[in-house]
Amino acid sequence: MGCGRNCGLLTGVSIGAVLAVFGGALIPVGDYLVKRTIRKEDVIENGTIAYENWVVPGSPVYRQFWFYDVQNPQEVMNGSRPILKQIGPYTYRMRYLPKENITQHPDYTVSYMLPNVARFEPDMSVGSENDTFTCINLAVVAAPAMYQNSFVQILLNTWIKSSKSLMLQTRSVKEILWGYEDPFLKKVLFPVDRTIGVFYPYNGTSDGLYRVFNGKDDISKTAIIQSYKNKSTLSMWAGQCDMVNGTDGASFPPFVKKDRILRFFSSDICRSIYGIFDSEQIVKEIPLYRFSVPRAAFASPLETPENKCFCTETVLSKNCTASGALDISACKEGKPVYITLPHFLYASEDVSENIEGLSANKDEHETFLDVEPTTGFTLRFAKKLQINLLVKPAPKIDALSKLTKSYIFPVLWLNETAIIDDEKAAMFRSKVISPIKLLHLLQVVLIIVGSMMCLVLGVSYFICRSNKLSNKRDYM
Missing domain, CATH: 1.10.287 (Helix Hairpins)
Structure with missing residues (x-):
């Protein structure tokens, strides 16, 4: 025993x-x-989990807009510093349609178009699309930047005066966002588009053509953009800044590590940008890694030398010493459009000192992506941008002749957000x-x-x- x-x-x-x-x-x-x-399910090919989530957005995408209402319009037109008050949000549902013209190619890439569509959501807004506010006159302020010849500016001044246009105007939410027929542009005798708006044209158009790697031959390249509009560069910037890098931000190659830099391309700002690991998050019982766009991405070359190729010769900063402002006029048909973070977050004093009424807050105004590390899927994100115009004195244009200096004038800021919906989250939890x-x-x-x-x-x-x-x- x-x-x-x-x-x-x-x-x-x-x-x-x-x-x-x-x-x-x-x-x-x-x-x-x-x-x-x-490696099998992350391939962008019909029949995989990745493809199912890739064709149609796995989350409703919303854009919230806050507009800057000028509180002292008469003083501003006489050269004083603007005092601004933000009004919003006005919310639209975006990107809820499937990708279009999806084509698989023999070199393990897939091409597609992103349909642009915006539907107003009154229940998520502070008012209606017909709410009005006092803002910069887009056409008048852009005119001297687009037509620098002195004789042409004299003609422009005649048309601006005859249309009774000024440096500032009162417009509705819908007009500023999606376009309106401008009275000054209607007077111009040479061929120009009479309609102008921050996002005009938008509804009924498409973004692309995108061509990305599907990951079938190399999973580490999944969703990385091979070309945008049939080019791998933008023909806008110098050197590495001109490259279309990373993905479109909706997903990344799988097995994401905290020390990885996630690069993604944004056609809104005509450049590639990147995020670095910030923190661990949990969304609907799914553990995620948060990657935030750092201050260095917008810093001046004095602080971040690799940003030198984003410099442009402007009256705002001849030596590219300003931080936090990106001149994207080259991809906006010469219009003096500048991109910053909301409320000039991370911008240097020479950018922010010319405006009153703004208050930058990192938690409220930074851009981030929450990525599921095993699959590389972005399950929540918040992309935040501010649209500004460069205003500068123009002696031959009466409406701008009283300005004493050049400065960036905010028009609006936006927060584009998405979070995985309950149905997709349940599927993700069960299958992954x-x-x-x-x-x-x-x-x-x-x-x-x-x-x-x-x-x-x-x-x-x-x-x-x-x-x-x-x-x-x-x-x-």
Whole structure:
């Protein structure tokens, strides 16, 4: 009986050791199985989880707009510093249609167009699209930048005066965003588009053509843009700044690490940008990594030398010493459009000192993406931008002749947001998160149970053996 009991204990120890070893072996095996599954399901090809989420946005995308209402219009037109008050949000639902013209190519790329559509959401807004406010006159302020010849500016001044246009105007939300027929431009005798707006034209148009790697031959290239409008560069900037880098931001190659720099292209700002790891987040029971666009992405070359290729020769900053403002006039048909973060977040004093009424806040005004690290899918994001125009004195144009200096004038700022909806989140948890959790739990349970069996039964074996030897000595 003693031998049988000891043999049973030794057998239990052996089984425990096997379980512990098996649990440990499941770690690399499990990682291999997870990676194998992700390599299959992350490919942008019909029939995969990635494709299902890629064709139609997995989350409703909204754009909230805040407009800057000028509180001292008469003083501003006489050269004083503007005092602004933000009004908003006015919310639109964007990008809720499937991608268009999807074409798989033999070089493991897929091309597509993004349809542009905006639907006003009154329940998520402070008012209606017909609300009006006092803002910069887009056509008048842009005119001297687009037509610098002195004789042409004299003609422009005649048409501006005859249309009774001024530096500032009163317009509705709908007009400023999506376009209105401008009275000054209607007077211009040479061919110009009479309609102007911050996002004109938008509804009924498309963004693209995008062509991205589908990841079938190399999963580390999944969703990375090969070309935009059939080009890998923008023909706007110098050197590396001109490259179309990264993805469109909706997803990234899988197996994202915290030390990775996530690069993505934004046609809104005509450049590629990047995010760095900020924090861990949990959204609808799904663990995510937050990547935020850092201050360095908008810094001057004095602080971040690699930003030198974003410099342009402007009257605002001849030596490119200003931080936080990007001149994108080259991709806006010469209109003096500047992009900043809302309320001039991260902008240097020479940019922000010319405006009153703004108050930058990092938590409220920074851009971030929350990415599920195993798959690389972006499940929540907030893209925040401010649209500004450069105003400068123009002696030959009466409406701008009283200005004493050039400065960036804010028009509006936007917050484009999305978060995975409940249905997609449930699907994601069941097909991605739960299997991974179950595998990890099985690994831990086997290791713990096996180790405990080894420990308890091993100790029991040695106690029994010690007692047996002790009894044997006593008997002798």
